Amino acid sequence: MPKPPPYAVPLREISDDPIHRTFTVPPALVSEWLKGLPMRDALGAPDEDPNAGTGKAELDIYAEGAHVFTTGTFKGDLTVACSRCVEPVKLVIDERLMVTFLPKAEMPLDEEAPEAEEGAEVPAEDLDVFPYEGEFIDLEPLFREQFVLSVPYAPLCREDCKGLCPQCGIDRNSGTCSCEKPVDPRLAGLKGLKLPSA
Helix, strand or coil, rough: CCCCCCCCHHHHHHHCCCCCEEECCCCCHHHHHHCCHHHCCCCCCCCCCCEEEEEEEEEEEEEEEEEEEEEEEEEEEEEEEECCCCCCCEEEEEEEEEEEEHHHHHHHCCCCCCCCCCCCCCCCHEEEEEEECEEEEEEEEHHHHHHHCCCCCCCCCCCCCECCCCCCCCCCCCCCCCCCCCCCCCCHHHHCCCCCCC
């Protein structure tokens, strides 16, 4: 019998009475999950970067028939590169989770949340749906998603970051240079042109 994944919860432990579980995500796993993201790779960090980030989930898990519901919090942090100066930026994660795990065969084809059955209605934007199959639910895709979705398109170390000089590469936040802005090559022919005085 294959060993279950590290964030697996056996279905036999889940009933209609919520069980509480705490999960932690170490830096090595955060580093693995974020590998390939441009703002992560720009740091040039080692594969098992001890500063990649961490996470902690506090979850209540219960079932109604074959549907498994998970609610709780996910808190953590991760480190990526500033999109202007490439210095490390620490991003904080503090999310409220409300997730439904459905048997793989019941997953909606259009990837929209299934319609709620009789009972409390949950807004679609507050509901994530993940598939499961076999004898356990695997929380790893849920935890990985928290880190990946926390990386903005252009992270900044601070709003007024001056970035790097495109000529010499100096960090303009901590130093200055004497580089001049390059001349537009389309205007280079006009550089020595003298206009007659009126």
